[in-house]
Amino acid sequence: MTNNLILRLGLGIAAGFLLKSALDARRMQATPRLEKVRDSGPEAMRETPSDWDMVDEQADQSFPASDPPANY
Numbered sequence: 001m002t003n004n005l006i007l008r009l010g011l012g013i014a015a016g017f018l019l020k021s022a023l024d025a026r027r028m029q030a031t032p033r034l035e036k037v038r039d040s041g042p043e044a045m046r047e048t049p050s051d052w053d054m055v056d057e058q059a060d061q062s063f064p065a066s067d068p069p070a071n072y
Contacts, residue, residue: 040063041060
């Protein structure tokens with residue numbers, strides 16, 4: 001009786017790991033990968049902005065962080 005319970009528990013855990021790995025593989029295929037991320041600063045932009053100040057620079061350097069610069 002105890003051996004049967006341990007066997008079922010082991011099979012359930014193994015099935016859970018297999019299901020998780022299959023779902024992770026599917027999720028990785030569906031997620032697009034970024035090829036290139038530009039450097040910060042106006043010199044790395046296609047079109048240089050006409051007015052660029054310290055706050056713009058700090059906000060650009062902090063991307064993709066969600067917090068604005070402290071002096072904003």
